[in-house]
Amino acid sequence: MTADHHVDATVSQRVRRLESLLEERGIITAGELEDAIETFLASSTPLNGARIVARAWVDEGFKSRLLADANEAIRELGLSMGGGLQEQRLKVVENTASTHNVIVCTLCSCYPIALLGPSPGWYKSEAYRSRVVRDPRGVLGEFGLELGDDVAVTVWDASAESRYMVLPRRPAGTEGLAESELLGVVTRNGLIGTAAV
Amino acid sequence: MRSWPVSEHFRAGDRVRVRTGDPPGHTRVPRYVRGAVGTVVESQGRYPLADERARGRAAVPPEPVYTVRFAACDLWGSGDHSVTVDLWETYLTGDADDR
Amino acid sequence: MSRINDVGGMQGFGPVPADLDGPPFHADWESHVFALNRALIRRGIYNLDEFRDAIERMPPADYLAASYYERWLAAITTLLDEKGVVGDAELAGV
Numbered sequence: 001m002t003a004d005h006h007v008d009a010t011v012s013q014r015v016r017r018l019e020s021l022l023e024e025r026g027i028i029t030a031g032e033l034e035d036a037i038e039t040f041l042a043s044s045t046p047l048n049g050a051r052i053v054a055r056a057w058v059d060e061g062f063k064s065r066l067l068a069d070a071n072e073a074i075r076e077l078g079l080s081m082g083g084g085l086q087e088q089r090l091k092v093v094e095n096t097a098s099t100h101n102v103i104v105c106t107l108c109s110c111y112p113i114a115l116l117g118p119s120p121g122w123y124k125s126e127a128y129r130s131r132v133v134r135d136p137r138g139v140l141g142e143f144g145l146e147l148g149d150d151v152a153v154t155v156w157d158a159s160a161e162s163r164y165m166v167l168p169r170r171p172a173g174t175e176g177l178a179e180s181e182l183l184g185v186v187t188r189n190g191l192i193g194t195a196a197v
Numbered sequence: 198m199r200s201w202p203v204s205e206h207f208r209a210g211d212r213v214r215v216r217t218g219d220p221p222g223h224t225r226v227p228r229y230v231r232g233a234v235g236t237v238v239e240s241q242g243r244y245p246l247a248d249e250r251a252r253g254r255a256a257v258p259p260e261p262v263y264t265v266r267f268a269a270c271d272l273w274g275s276g277d278h279s280v281t282v283d284l285w286e287t288y289l290t291g292d293a294d295d296r
Numbered sequence: 297m298s299r300i301n302d303v304g305g306m307q308g309f310g311p312v313p314a315d316l317d318g319p320p321f322h323a324d325w326e327s328h329v330f331a332l333n334r335a336l337i338r339r340g341i342y343n344l345d346e347f348r349d350a351i352e353r354m355p356p357a358d359y360l361a362a363s364y365y366e367r368w369l370a371a372i373t374t375l376l377d378e379k380g381v382v383g384d385a386e387l388a389g390v
Binding site for chain 3: 008011012014015016017018019021022025027028032033034036037040041084085104106107108109117118121122124125126127128129130131132133134139142143157194
Binding site for chain 2: 304346
């Protein structure tokens with residue numbers, strides 16, 4: 001930890017110096033970055049993903065539209081993929097009794113951050129990026145997720161301009177829950193595929 | 198002189214082979230699929246080629262990007278899963294016959 | 297030539313650090329680097345593909361030793377220097 005703090009202090013100074021120079025040159029304005037961070041974190045969160053999943057679980061029509069054209073369908077919830085530098089194509093892939101999906105970007109860790117916010121630290125790691133395409137069951141096992149032999153696994157490598165989100169299966173026993181109650185069932189890892197839900 | 202693909206060359210279900218090029222700069226073909234044969238899942242629309250954009254070029258014409266599915270067994274000789282990779286048309290050829 | 301970022305199927309990285317979760321930014325400088333990159337791209341100083349390219353051009357040992365946002369910072373400063381916006385020397389304060 002001490003080493004981290006030392007590195008942090010140096011890097012922190014470097015970043016501050018860089019910002020000063022850019023402000024001097026009129027390339028950024030003071031306070032602009034703080035505002036942008038605040039706006040981003042407020043609007044881009046895994047809760048958006050949970051809302052999409054909960055709606056898909058209770059509304060078959062919405063689910064069909066979501067799987068066919070996710071960018072369009074999420075607008076029905078007041079959500080959009082447009083919060084970033086450009087609107088990216090969102091592809092939602094559905095887990096079923098016979099198929100389990102898991103998402104990665106082996107080349108750099110692309111993730112639907114405009115919708116869900118920043119990716120988890122492990123998602124960015126070389127360990128995850130290198131292994132999940134080669135041994136997804138092994139990686140999922142490390143997350144505590146064991147899949148039956150009758151379940152086919154598909155790994156989606158987001159190597160171009162599409163961003164992926166998993167539609168997990170609705171767990172048994174949630175039939176009585178209202179849409180708003182279902183929100184709490186969905187986890188961030190479920191949206192990536194390293195958890196069942 | 199390579200010409201830009203002006204129409205979508207591949208359709209869902211087509212077998213395609215990833216080119217075995219070794220580009221000197223930025224590219225979005227993971228090493229593990231170079232030369233591999235896969236099946237087109239769908240077309241994602243048209244986007245400017247990342248390799249060209251990375252050279253700082255602004256006006257790069259968009260070309261089709263495809264979701265291509267590969268069997269792990271074909272990529273590594275073992276594994277029962279499949280991997281899909283999103284690939285620009287420039288990265289692909291229709292020459293997918295077994296050799 | 298393949299670059300160090302192209303790790304799909306590469307072995308030796310060990311178990312996935314599944315416990316590596318927590319806040320999106322571990323320090324203020326990380327969130328600033330994140331926002332700065334977006335601001336610079338929005339202003340057309342460089343594009344996202346140039347940014348990825350700059351990360352990939354890091355010497356492999358540096359890439360692997362750097363944290364995620366340290367890589368971002370390296371790419372940003374490389375591009376700003378190459379494009380004559382902020383030179384490496386003036387950033388270092390020499």
